[in-house]
Amino acid sequence: MPRGQQQEPPAAAANKSNRKDPPLIQCADLILPWLTPRELANISTTCKTLSEISKSITLRRTLDASRFIENHPVPFLNPNNQHPYAYFLYTPSQLLPSQSPLRQPWGSQLDRDSLGRHRGSSACKLNVPGEVLRGCDSGPATPRRGTFESGKGVGGCDCDCEGCEEGGTGWEFLGLEEMGIMTECGPGCGCGLECSNRLSQFICEYAGELLTTEEARKRQQIYDELASGGQFSSALLVVREHLPSGKACLRINIDATRTGNVARFINHSCDGGNLATVLVRHTGSLLPHLCFFASRNIKEGEELTFSYGDIRVRSKGLQCFCGSSCCFDASANNEQANTEREYKDPFRSSNFKSHIANK
Ligand SMILES: C[S@@+](CC[C@H](N)C(=O)[O-])C[C@H]1O[C@@H](n2cnc3c(N)ncnc32)[C@H](O)[C@@H]1O
Numbered sequence: 001m002p003r004g005q006q007q008e009p010p011a012a013a014a015n016k017s018n019r020k021d022p023p024l025i026q027c028a029d030l031i032l033p034w035l036t037p038r039e040l041a042n043i044s045t046t047c048k049t050l051s052e053i054s055k056s057i058t059l060r061r062t063l064d065a066s067r068f069i070e071n072h073p074v075p076f077l078n079p080n081n082q083h084p085y086a087y088f089l090y091t092p093s094q095l096l097p098s099q100s101p102l103r104q105p106w107g108s109q110l111d112r113d114s115l116g117r118h119r120g121s122s123a124c125k126l127n128v129p130g131e132v133l134r135g136c137d138s139g140p141a142t143p144r145r146g147t148f149e150s151g152k153g154v155g156g157c158d159c160d161c162e163g164c165e166e167g168g169t170g171w172e173f174l175g176l177e178e179m180g181i182m183t184e185c186g187p188g189c190g191c192g193l194e195c196s197n198r199l200s201q202f203i204c205e206y207a208g209e210l211l212t213t214e215e216a217r218k219r220q221q222i223y224d225e226l227a228s229g230g231q232f233s234s235a236l237l238v239v240r241e242h243l244p245s246g247k248a249c250l251r252i253n254i255d256a257t258r259t260g261n262v263a264r265f266i267n268h269s270c271d272g273g274n275l276a277t278v279l280v281r282h283t284g285s286l287l288p289h290l291c292f293f294a295s296r297n298i299k300e301g302e303e304l305t306f307s308y309g310d311i312r313v314r315s316k317g318l319q320c321f322c323g324s325s326c327c328f329d330a331s332a333n334n335e336q337a338n339t340e341r342e343y344k345d346p347f348r349s350s351n352f353k354s355h356i357a358n359k
Contacts, residue, residue, distance in 0.1 A: 028049070029109045032054060033108035036087060037087050040054045041054070056109070065262070067090050067104065067105075067106050070092070088257070088260055089104050091260065095209060096209065097215070101259075203293065203304065204263050205280075205290065205292075206292065208255045208256030208259060208264065209254070211253040213251055216236060235256040236254070237290065238251065239251070239277065239290055266305060267322070268306070268320070269322040270327040271325065271326050275292040275295055277291070277293075278291050279291075292306065
């Protein structure tokens, strides 16, 4: 059913509030969207009106995990149990832990009424203090210098496309291009969306908190303990860039467990799935962004998956549900097959090694 035609949830109770109502009820639709599911559940036990408002917020949350940030809604469908949605904070791009918001409003009546449509990629309107890396419909991005002092692109960006006045990409001196890292124009450039140096059309970025390796290891220990209870799944992705010599030169840890985007829902497949990860570097951005590209043609309705690499699902003693013909779980039951089957690692021929949550 199109968004505009959805049946009115029981939020009508909120509209009936009048001056005689306690202040909390009068402001409920402004305040309650800031609450976590647990807080929402607690407050909904206090009176019928708050219970109805909470229910309507939960319903709206179920309709779009992206808080209207993405071009298309990210609805929750859970055929397995009663949990209506996974709670996490949404960010369209990677950010530092210090930039991660403590709270975000989600599911307010205002969102639906005032927008009535998705905001598209206007991350500028997002209430997240992270770096805005996507296009913004509120005007051209402000040109800014690259984070490295490459000595190029005076007063603007550091790229060499026709739309930008000077300079090379600024990354040559690091040898990143030889390592297979894509270098592109981005919001920091003076060029526009039509620029020929904005070629990559990726499915989505793996967005989350960018962690130091020390912090990633600490968090992973906590996640492992929580996961042993069986009710917790983390989304800490580790990517290593390797020099042609084979020595790791850069490790990127992106944790989408608490703050992430739609990519945090992508499951593992032992056969490599239909996605490949590529590190994409925008001009003016110090660190590359981990993006998913289609590794083959993808049918409509097909689940998006990729290989977590060193299969964490199995190492935790959990069953793998990928169902692929070369699934580790399937082969574990058949030693003969195990030796004959080749593990199709999509990262084998590239410089990247990645895995979800390996220490
Ligand atoms: C990044 S999350 C993926 C999204 C997760 N399935 C969800 O619904 O939120 C990673 C977690 O999903 C689960 N998972 C992913 N792929 C799996 C697979 N092939 N078999 C079993 N569990 C898997 C594991 O619990 C893993 O820790």
